[in-house]
Amino acid sequence: MSAAITPAVKAEQTRLDGLYARVDRLRDEAAERLGEAGRRHVENDQERSQRDAETLLYRRRIALLDAVEEGLCFGRLDYVDAAEAPMYLGRIGIHAEGGEQLLVDWRSEAGRRFYLATAASPAGVRRRRHLHTKGRRIRSVNDEVLDLDAAADSDSTIGSEGALLAALDAARTGAMQDIVATIQAEQDRIIRAPLEGVMIVDGAPGTGKTAVALHRAAYLLYEHRERLKRQGVLIIGPGRQFLRYISDVLPGLAETDVLLRTPSQLFPGIVADRPETEAVAAVKGRAVMAGVIASAVADRQVVPREPLPVDFEGHELWLRPEKITSARDAARETGLAHNEARETFHKRVIADLATQYADIIGEDPLGGENLLGLADRAQFAVEIASDAVIRGQIEELWPELTAEELLEDLFASRERIASAAAVLKKEARALLYREPGGWSEADVALLDEAAEHLGDVERAQRQSGPSAEQIAYAQDVLTIAAGSASFDFEDEESELLQATDVIDEFWLGERQVDERFVSVAERAAADRRWIFGHVIVDEAQELSPMEWRALMRRCVTRSFTVAGDLAQAAGPVAPTSWGEVFGDWDLDWRAEQLTVSYRTPKEIMNVAVRVLEAIGVDAARPRSVRESGHEPWLEVAGDHVDRVVEEQVAAEKALVGDGSVAVVATAERAAGLAGIADASVLTVKQAKGLEFDSVIVVDPDAIAATGLRNLYVALTRATKRLGVVAPDKPVFPGAEVL
Numbered sequence: 001m002s003a004a005i006t007p008a009v010k011a012e013q014t015r016l017d018g019l020y021a022r023v024d025r026l027r028d029e030a031a032e033r034l035g036e037a038g039r040r041h042v043e044n045d046q047e048r049s050q051r052d053a054e055t056l057l058y059r060r061r062i063a064l065l066d067a068v069e070e071g072l073c074f075g076r077l078d079y080v081d082a083a084e085a086p087m088y089l090g091r092i093g094i095h096a097e098g099g100e101q102l103l104v105d106w107r108s109e110a111g112r113r114f115y116l117a118t119a120a121s122p123a124g125v126r127r128r129r130h131l132h133t134k135g136r137r138i139r140s141v142n143d144e145v146l147d148l149d150a151a152a153d154s155d156s157t158i159g160s161e162g163a164l165l166a167a168l169d170a171a172r173t174g175a176m177q178d179i180v181a182t183i184q185a186e187q188d189r190i191i192r193a194p195l196e197g198v199m200i201v202d203g204a205p206g207t208g209k210t211a212v213a214l215h216r217a218a219y220l221l222y223e224h225r226e227r228l229k230r231q232g233v234l235i236i237g238p239g240r241q242f243l244r245y246i247s248d249v250l251p252g253l254a255e256t257d258v259l260l261r262t263p264s265q266l267f268p269g270i271v272a273d274r275p276e277t278e279a280v281a282a283v284k285g286r287a288v289m290a291g292v293i294a295s296a297v298a299d300r301q302v303v304p305r306e307p308l309p310v311d312f313e314g315h316e317l318w319l320r321p322e323k324i325t326s327a328r329d330a331a332r333e334t335g336l337a338h339n340e341a342r343e344t345f346h347k348r349v350i351a352d353l354a355t356q357y358a359d360i361i362g363e364d365p366l367g368g369e370n371l372l373g374l375a376d377r378a379q380f381a382v383e384i385a386s387d388a389v390i391r392g393q394i395e396e397l398w399p400e401l402t403a404e405e406l407l408e409d410l411f412a413s414r415e416r417i418a419s420a421a422a423v424l425k426k427e428a429r430a431l432l433y434r435e436p437g438g439w440s441e442a443d444v445a446l447l448d449e450a451a452e453h454l455g456d457v458e459r460a461q462r463q464s465g466p467s468a469e470q471i472a473y474a475q476d477v478l479t480i481a482a483g484s485a486s487f488d489f490e491d492e493e494s495e496l497l498q499a500t501d502v503i504d505e506f507w508l509g510e511r512q513v514d515e516r517f518v519s520v521a522e523r524a525a526a527d528r529r530w531i532f533g534h535v536i537v538d539e540a541q542e543l544s545p546m547e548w549r550a551l552m553r554r555c556v557t558r559s560f561t562v563a564g565d566l567a568q569a570a571g572p573v574a575p576t577s578w579g580e581v582f583g584d585w586d587l588d589w590r591a592e593q594l595t596v597s598y599r600t601p602k603e604i605m606n607v608a609v610r611v612l613e614a615i616g617v618d619a620a621r622p623r624s625v626r627e628s629g630h631e632p633w634l635e636v637a638g639d640h641v642d643r644v645v646e647e648q649v650a651a652e653k654a655l656v657g658d659g660s661v662a663v664v665a666t667a668e669r670a671a672g673l674a675g676i677a678d679a680s681v682l683t684v685k686q687a688k689g690l691e692f693d694s695v696i697v698v699d700p701d702a703i704a705a706t707g708l709r710n711l712y713v714a715l716t717r718a719t720k721r722l723g724v725v726a727p728d729k730p731v732f733p734g735a736e737v738l
């Protein structure tokens with residue numbers, strides 16, 4: 001379809017051409033400087049670090065300009081005061097060579113006017129124009145005239161919701177689209193809320209919680225650049241499919257310092273693919289497991305019941321319970337994590353052995369005072385400490401442990417479980433027992449908790465960390481880089497300073513080996529203890545208390561955006577209120593409601609709200625913003641569910657054309673349908689947070705049997721068409737209107 005060339009389209013095309021020409025110029029300049037930096041010969045470490053920082057800066061700049069290629073400029077505001085020049089709004093801000101502002105960033109305070117001006121409260125705005133573009137071409141313009149006196153000169157007026165409805169009606173591609181052109185006022189307030197504290201974005205399916213959370217990430221990175229570029233932003237989503245779905249939005253919003261993860265990907269090096277029942281996951285997710293892990297660590301600090309013999313140089317020494325107890329107490333009193341306090345324990349025990357040895361060999365045969373002095377004892381301590389057998393014996397009493405070792409040993413031993421998890425009921429303890437071999441999703445938060453108690457493992461660092469030489473090199477570079485932090489790089493100075501701020505000696509040590517470009521997100525991904533400047537949690541109702549604990553450790557300032565809907569909660573530990581989730585934390589939290597469903601049309605909502613009412617959570621009934629014109633349909637298929645689904649998928653595909661079709665079913669049905677239906681076949685868990693033009697829900701009563709909340713999720717995935725295929729006439733609440 002070619003666009004109608006109206007005078008307005010023509011004029012805006014000229015403007016757009018100018019903007020792209022400027023972007024091209026900026027990109028060429030950045031590429032040129034990147035090339036120069038790459039070719040520059042470096043004489044010393046200082047020059048090398050400077051070159052690295054420049055390379056990082058120009059690569060970032062080019063990535064940013066590439067990311068905004070599509071939809072660079074999408075809006076224009078004209079003011080009542082004719083002397084005020086129109087404002088063009090886009091994904092980034094652009095200035096002309098002479099400094100004149102050509103394009104205003106949507107996240108800036110000036111850009112905010114675009115979203116907030118309404119006919120009732122125009123705030124000096126005469127007209128809001130939406131520019132619809134494809135590539136570098138303007139397809140059409142839509143005007144909303146806010147100052148009615150000026151209505152006569154508008155190019156086309158399709159009402160204040162025209163651009164929004166056009167966006168909502170567009171076919172879904174399988175990747176989430178940004179909403180910068182049509183952010184609504186209630187959403188804008190949340191996106192631009194202050195960084196501090198925990199903000200809960202609560203709302204029914206399709207009210208834009210995910211969209212708002214992602215745009216908030218982009219806004220916060222813009223508004224609090226200094227802090228967040230250094231620390232990065234973490235976004236947590238429920239599954240990999242979901243992360244893929246949203247991953248395109250952020251570069252589109254011009255942000256690259258964001259790490260996207262599922263809760264089970266938060267422990268570097270662990271692949272959580274071991275299957276586990278919901279019952280086991282539910283036990284592992286409970287807050288009480290924090291105490292269980294602490295006890296499991298304490299249980300590894302052993303005091304023998306009887307003295308244990310130690311052989312040194314042909315003499316018998318003893319590991320005595322009372323001495324081991326005082327060594328253990330001293331080590332615990334350091335307040336350090338287990339592995340770090342271990343040294344205190346070992347030293348104390350070795351000192352006691354050295355004393356015993358001195359008492360034996362320094363004994364005065366005439367019964368006088370011991371002949372050996374302190375220096376001799378210290379020498380014995382060194383010798384005892386270098387005896388591998390003795391070290392091994394002491395190690396048994398206070399071993400160096402990784403989180404993986406601790407949990408593997410714990411879950412594989414009924415005795416260890418009985419001791420550490422005495423607070424749990426017998427049945428719950430029985431659920432924790434298992435053979436070693438792999439990690440489940442619920443294990444990850446427990447590993448994180450364990451790692452927190454255990455602290456660093458020297459052994460692992462010795463094996464995989466950079467060499468002492470690399471560290472020394474890195475330390476030198478750091479010192480030099482810190483000393484040169486005042487280098488004048490015109491407007492890029494702040495970027496360079498940030499680069500030095502985030503580089504620690506470990507990373508530089510690694511980089512000496514591997515010269516790859518490393519972003520904050522990549523660094524954060526590899527570091528379990530990375531502290532983020534802000535954490536965004538989507539589908540937050542799914543997280544267990546143990547997962548929340550792990551996340552709280554990732555952001556000590558407790559700056560969170562939490563998007564969720566309790567009515568969709570189906571996780572192993574489903575909360576019934578946000579107070580239940582956050583009540584135990586010393587937090588400043590507030591909840592904001594989104595009330596309008598942009599995804600689910602009225603016809604589908606009519607079915608879904610009946611399920612919502614039956615769920616019985618205290619949730620506001622969502623208001624659909626539009627009708628699709630398609631009533632949900634039902635096919636009762638008897639024994640031929642698979643065949644009917646196959647046929648209906650074909651029919652739906654023909655109806656939605658370029659749009660997407662998905663089948664949502666229970667895990668058992670989904671497994672059977674996967675090879676049959678020519679569409680995405682998803683379990684409810686996989687479908688959470690996603691949307692498609694047409695959705696076929698298979699055997700809804702079976703889904704309802706796993707929880708009405710699951711059915712509510714399944715029924716609210718479609719933007720246009722909903723169909724139900726059931727073996728028998730369905731009886732779930734809402735089936736009566738099909």
Ligand SMILES: Nc1ncnc2c1ncn2[C@@H]1O[C@H](COP(=O)(O)OP(=O)(O)OP(=O)(O)O)[C@@H](O)[C@H]1O
Pocket residue numbers: 164167168177178179182183184187203204205206207208209210211212565568598599688689690691716
């Ligand atoms: N202001 C807007 N302009 C255009 N589209 C919007 C707007 N707000 C939301 N949408 C669209 O509505 C759909 C639903 O949004 P989103 O997925 O963010 O909802 P949600 O509340 O997270 O849903 P769920 O609870 O199912 O996860 C998306 O296609 C999103 O792009």
